[in-house]
Amino acid sequence: MMKWTIRISLGLPLLLGGALLVSVFLTGRRLAARYDVNVATAPIPMDESSRTRGEHLGRAVAICTNCHGADLGGQVQLDRALIGRIASPNLTPGNGSAVRGYSAEDWFRALRHGVRPDGTAIMLMPAGDFDGLSTEEVAMMVAWLQALPPVDREVAPSRHGPLMSLRYMLGQMPGLIPAESLDHGRTFAHRASERGTGERFATTCTGCHGPNLSGGPMLGAPPGTPEPSNLTRHSTGLQQWTERDFTRALREHVSKDGRQLHQFMPRAYASMRDADVAAIWAYLATLPPKARGER
Numbered sequence: 001m002m003k004w005t006i007r008i009s010l011g012l013p014l015l016l017g018g019a020l021l022v023s024v025f026l027t028g029r030r031l032a033a034r035y036d037v038n039v040a041t042a043p044i045p046m047d048e049s050s051r052t053r054g055e056h057l058g059r060a061v062a063i064c065t066n067c068h069g070a071d072l073g074g075q076v077q078l079d080r081a082l083i084g085r086i087a088s089p090n091l092t093p094g095n096g097s098a099v100r101g102y103s104a105e106d107w108f109r110a111l112r113h114g115v116r117p118d119g120t121a122i123m124l125m126p127a128g129d130f131d132g133l134s135t136e137e138v139a140m141m142v143a144w145l146q147a148l149p150p151v152d153r154e155v156a157p158s159r160h161g162p163l164m165s166l167r168y169m170l171g172q173m174p175g176l177i178p179a180e181s182l183d184h185g186r187t188f189a190h191r192a193s194e195r196g197t198g199e200r201f202a203t204t205c206t207g208c209h210g211p212n213l214s215g216g217p218m219l220g221a222p223p224g225t226p227e228p229s230n231l232t233r234h235s236t237g238l239q240q241w242t243e244r245d246f247t248r249a250l251r252e253h254v255s256k257d258g259r260q261l262h263q264f265m266p267r268a269y270a271s272m273r274d275a276d277v278a279a280i281w282a283y284l285a286t287l288p289p290k291a292r293g294e295r
Contacts (some may be wrong), residue, residue: 166295215227
């Protein structure tokens with residue numbers, strides 16, 4: 001019995017260590033995979049009104065600042081030896097830029113497909129969340145991004161540590177490599193008018209609130225992450241809410257009952273235009289009611 005106890009006590013750490021090493025290796029191989037995507041682009045507008053609209057879309061709808069920082073100069077959000085590093089790169093033309101020399105096609109490849117110019121996947125790049133934006137609107141965002149003032153900041157690249165890799169390989173962190181699950185042959189509306197504003201902009205909410213916006217636990221979310229709310233007209237969601245309640249939640253970061261929303265909910269939505277907020281609310285009213293977390 002003593003011999004077996006010793007063997008087990010020595011064997012379990014070795015097995016765990018082996019599993020972690022294999023996970024890191026396999027995750028690295030999948031991150032190194034190359035995607036040959038057919039990038040659909042549009043001419044990048046040069047006028048100031050288009051850049052202004054692109055900035056509004058980037059800050060208030062796609063909320064690029066939530067990851068890349070208010071100045072888009074990038075930032076490290078988590079850095080733990082065993083977990084890994086989650087970092088958002090510098091999107092400005094300053095020192096440390098990750099996008100210096102990007103062509104329009106490179107920008108579209110990153111925003112639509114979550115892929116770098118060399119074809120490798122961008123770790124944690126939620127490209128699918130922007131599917132509601134039209135090609136015309138993405139071009140406006142690119143116009144804004146290309147005109148950003150330089151920020152000199154070197155940001156260490158993201159790194160998959162052993163625990164992050166193990167969770168990914170066990171299917172508990174599917175968002176680590178979004179390019180894997182995207183349909184790279186999907187098509188997009190060319191102009192914004194081809195789909196309703198509410199439906200298009202609500203697409204950016206699906207990354208947290210789920211594909212049908214019913215909320216519930218986020219698979220692979222870091223410990224302590226709150227469960228996103230149910231945005232359908234179910235009793236566990238917005239059934240008793242009014243448009244005024246919804247607008248207040250976005251503008252003041254306060255729930256219907258007066259509670260402060262968790263800091264995980266981006267405050268950038270407060271700057272969304274009134275007409276856009278109203279359109280999203282009208283679209284949410286068309287969704288079938290679903291219990292929280294129901295798929």
